[in-house]
Structure formats: structure tokens, C-alpha cells
Amino acid sequence: MICRYHQKAPTSWTALATAFLFFVICLLVGYILYGAAMHIVKVEDDFHEMQALKVRAEAVDVAKSQFLVTVSYEIRTPMNGILRMIALLLDINLSST
Structure with missing residues (x-):
């Protein structure tokens, strides 16, 4: 009787194909991990740039507030003087004599 489930040693092309497939899968996983790492670096750079812009915007806001004050x-001060002078002129009764 012959056992049908007897495992034979893999042929050379099967071993090469398996090794090649493993190599391709490793390359794809490496490429995906590299892309993810580059994306994380870009997000961190953008975050630091946004923090710097926020600090600049807050400094500009403080300068604007000081300027407006x-x-x-x-x-x-001069407008109060002008308005008081106008009020005095309106209160004085000027006759044509």
C-alpha cells in the first residue's frame, strides 16, 4: 500500500519561488513601513511649523493690542479737547452786537 500523504522534498523551483515570494513580501512590508515613517516625520514637521506660526500670531496680536491702546x-485726548471746545461754543450765547 502506498501512502498518498507522504511529503516529498520540495523541488528546487518551489524553494526558489518561495524564497522569491518571501523576498517580495519583505520588500513590500519595508516599503509600507518606510512610507508610514516618512508620513509621521512630515506630520511632526507640520506640527512644529504650526506651533511656530501660533507663537508668531500671538506675538502679533499682543503688538496689535498695544498699538491700538x-x-x-x-x-x-485731543478729541476730548475738541469736543469740549465745541460744547463751550454751543453753550455761549453770541449776539451780533
């Missing part, structure tokens, strides 16, 4: 004070 200064300009508001510089404009408000």
Missing part, C-alpha cells in the same frame, strides 16, 4: 489714547 496707544493710538486710542493719542486720539482720544
